[in-house]
Amino acid sequence: MSESLPPPPSLKRCVEKLGLPTESVNWDLLDQALVHASASGDRNNEQLEFFGDSVLRLAAAEFLMEHYPQATVGELTRVRSQLVSDQMLAEIAENIGIEQFLQTSSAAAGDRAARPRRLADAVEAILAVLYLSRGHLQLVRPWLDPHLATSAQQLMENPAMRNPKTALQELTQKHYRTLPDYRTEEISTQHGDPQRFRADVRLGDRWLGSGVGASRKDAEKAAASQGYRALLASITTETQH
Structure with a gap:
């Protein structure tokens, strides 16, 4: 053709x-x-x-x-x-x-x-x-x-896009009466590469999400955004059953 x-x-x-x-x-x-x-x-x-x-x-x-x-x-x-x-x-x-x-x-x-x-x-x-x-x-x-x-x-x-950490905190307080916990660490990079950080967010023993950023704040925001979406989807599924 x-x-x-x-x-x-x-x-x-x-x-x-x-x-x-x-x-x-x-x-x-x-x-x-x-x-x-x-x-x-x-x-x-x-x-x-x-x-x-x-x-x-x-x-x-x-x-x-x-x-x-x-x-x-x-x-x-x-x-x-x-x-x-x-x-x-x-x-x-x-x-x-x-x-x-x-x-x-x-x-x-x-x-x-x-x-x-x-x-x-x-x-x-x-x-x-x-x-x-x-x-x-x-x-x-x-x-x-x-x-x-x-x-x-x-x-x-969507509040999770503008301020994901606040949105996730409000969600966990409303449904679980507790706050999310962030664990952030610096990622090893090659010499000369910009500094990077990785954050994981948990709710008790439950892992919600992770994120990477140029600063601790950015990494935690990225983790919170993923965690918010995952937790909201889980809550929605639970309420439908």
Whole structure:
């Protein structure tokens, strides 16, 4: 399938369904992006997914710096980590209906546990196609930004993003009547590398999360952010049963 030839009807329907720009898209790469490794060992989306991961991180970083110029680096880092997560990418894939166009083996299609990762990989592969079709983010940002906007706003308004240590403390006091405990240590680095710290946060004997940062404060904030999400998910699950 040559880039200069018109795309097959199935791929054209896919482009229309996903809301992708039809101009200057490399159709051959897009076709490859929709082939899971289980369907073809020779020509699949693994390398595109690898490249798309970097495209996603760059696009998300640009988006956050443009829309939240007053945010701290720590806040931007925590929000970006959520925006590029498998969970967020799988939600994008669900919203735009990628799965109906994704070629997979019958065995892979039946693996429900691997489904979120499979969908996330497909989104990253498509981002790679949009970037490689032009060699920059001109096609990527208009397609990706609307998917980032709502989630980024919700994350920025989340108290665990703005002040994760306070948010975690309030959560543990409310549900367990106790405070989290942080254990922080300096990480060994090679000569000349910047100083780094690692923090673990626990609730009694229960490990909640860990984080790394350039200072003890940053490391503890990163640990608190992970701990808050894990503990909130656990509490939500417990209350549903």
